Amino acid sequence: MAETSAPRPVHWLPARVADLREETSTTRTVVFDVPDWPGHVAGQHVDVRLTAEDGYQAERSYSIASSPDGQRVELTIQRVPDGELSTYMVGEMRVGDEAELRGPVGGWFVWHPEDSDPVLLVAGGSGLVPLMAMVRERARAGNGAPFSLLYSVRSPEVVLYADELAHRARDGDGLNISLLYSDSAPEGTARPVGRIRPDDLAATGLPHGSAARAYVCGPTAFVEAVAGLLADHGYDPSNVRTERFGPTGG
């Protein structure tokens, strides 16, 4: 089925910071209020443009973390070394500050709340952000489609939305969440520490050759590795939707 969205002009829209939430020591959620926001679909992203007083501009792309909610757009930003926008947005930005957003964009890496098919979400580090929008949208819409989330993360200190993931997993209702620690894990974790492996896919219970749609997001190397694992697990490539963040994942 082709995914389409109505064509409409996409321009830079003024946005103001309405709230800030520290997620981890290097990651922060910035809540923007965007008058004229046309709404968005879970999985889409925006381009953010910042302008210095002398007119210098820089822009970067960020996935939307929030499910659709009027004029409100939440972005979860990870600070990357020498990151021109992330250093400012995670370290300096304050409530009331202004920026410009262009979007939402993306018609393929999206999940609509009308969908009832089973879904596999595979996140590498900050690649969790657009997948979290899907998890949140599923809850907001009261959609019971079976969702399996595999979240590959270095260590407990850098887990995004840790409390929220824990309480959503407890609520059950068809959402399964597995944290796959690659460098260090909490005491007593059953799964041996390491990068995502074929066993992790098998543990989701999704059968070989599953028709579940998969969304994979994270650094390019992670996405390529997971695409390979999914192919080995019998996934049809047309059922695998990918979004690559580049080498640093930021």
Add this chain to the structure above:
Amino acid sequence: MGVVTRGFVGRRDPAAANLPPGQYLTPDFPVLSAGPTPQIPLEQWRFTVTDEAGAERGWGWQEFLDLPSEQPTVDIHCVTKWSKLGTHWQGVSLDTLLGPVQTQAGYALVRSYGGYSTNLPLADLRGGKAWIAYRYDGGDLPAEHGGPARLLVPHLYFWKSAKWVRGIELRTEDTPGFWETMGYHSYGDPWRDQRYAGD
């Protein structure tokens, strides 16, 4: 002016002096490319100068290293606005490579492994202004920065300093290269802000 973001300065050094218009100093060395890093085994590497009649003169890797080399220290300016001052290189001057070539050609088309190309007047390769560089900052030129060897022609925007260089064709007519056919300036002098065609 529209929206201004309080307190945003960007990756810039406010104390930078003597940069071309629109440029900013960077402490790092960004890696920008149009494709995957070519992997060229040294035993297969060749650099070839081809004149307008098609006559070729080429060097394999060891022959190339045996040529007299220089160690220029130069400032480099990328059209994406970053500049880096006082960069140290080692390479063979184009005067050495072009010296024995008899030509009526006024232009050069530079070609790289991986398909990239760029053009410039032949005069801009001569007179101590350009090198085929194989060492950077005291070490072998890393592949991501154009190794085994790249063109270094620092008086023009750095997209002209073709990475993974494999040859130069001398031509009687100017032939636009990879970015020059896509709206970028044919010459590219950073001091005259010649970024785009028509500037």
Add this chain to the structure above:
Amino acid sequence: MDDSESRYVDGNAVMGMLAEAFHSEMSTATVTCANCGRSGRFADRHVYDRGPGMVARCPYCGEVNARMVRTPTDMWLELHGSTSWRIPVPPKA
């Protein structure tokens, strides 16, 4: 995994620029590669977007399918590496 060999993103990264220029959602466009003949979504192209312009390469054979440059006054687009682009258009209401 050698991250230096993964210095590309994918078509998702340039959706904003394309949407602004073409008023159309490009991630679902189907591109046919002029070199290997295979078709796939634009969203799956390997995109190199940190240089003077954007280069989108076929994920199967690595050849250039499209190049784009945004200057202050124009969008330059070069598609000779694509045999065709097929862009879904929603039916008129």
